[in-house]
Amino acid sequence: NAGVTQTPKFRVLKTGQSMTLLCAQDMNHEYMYWYRQDPGMGLRLIHYSVGEGTTAKGEVPDGYNVSRLKKQNFLLGLESAAPSQTSVYFCASTRWTSANTGELFFGEGSRLTVL
């Protein structure tokens, strides 16, 4: 089982460059999330999606955009990267039903450095 797959795993950018992180899940989950993890800050929610074609802002959305054109994919974009966006980014997915209140499955992470 692939579960949640993130690409790329590592990337170095210069300030002002743009890039897209891809998250793919094969569990037919409706809900997908992008988090960033920073030392001393824990995990913070950037954006999330409750289904194909829908996205919403999380706790720290500034400087990021997202798209969910297909149910299985959730893309995180940085239009103009800043050093403050140096972080480890995690994608997660889940299914919410009356019987299952949201066990989260995470990808392996994407480590981004902005110089």
Add this chain to the structure above:
Amino acid sequence: KQEVTQIPAALSVPEGENLVLNCSFTDSAIYNLQWFRQDPGKGLTSLLLIQSSQREQTSGRLNASLDKSSGRSTLYIAASQPGDSATYLCAVCRGYSTLTFGKGTMLLVSP
């Protein structure tokens, strides 16, 4: 705003010890609480999920309890092994967009 605190921040024990990790939260109106394990450079792996109506969940040597009224959860690890060394995070869920993580307890089990 929900705040989640994990104590201790780091813990070092010899192999074979039973140990308890603590998680406290400020708002008791939750749907569930999850415990995760994170190995260095890796993603989070779900260990146990406790629904708000449940008191505890068990998986192998792990047992997690939940006391909503006091805003506390504990993760009990029996007969610890070096392979248990990792960071353990708890996360409290109030809805599909409101999952709040603690900063984790870094556990080192020495042979």
